[in-house]
Amino acid sequence: MERLQELSDLPYFTGQQLAAQLAISGKSAAVFASRHAKTGFLLKLKNNYYTLARRWRSATDAELLGAANILQSPSYVSLTTALAHYEITTQVQRGFI
DSSP: OGGGTTGGGSSOEEHHHHHHHHTOOHHHHHHHHHHHHHHTSEEEEETTEEEEHHHHHTOOHHHHHHHHHHHSSSOOOOHHHHHHHTTOOOOSOTTOO
């Protein structure tokens, strides 16, 4: 798992990046990702997009919103979410972000 150290700095990575990092084929990377997602080591964000589960749990709000913006395109951060992030409003459920 030491070879995944470089990927741990990224908020998310693709199956191709995983294959390149591990020096394996794309199909082998898909099997690797599927097996490790089932064990909880990797977290599948959407088709062919993964992150390390421990990295996702420690991600900041800005990193989570940035990843969401990339994973769902086109997308935006709502005004209410932005105001809640800067603690300007109290009209948002606690723990929403």
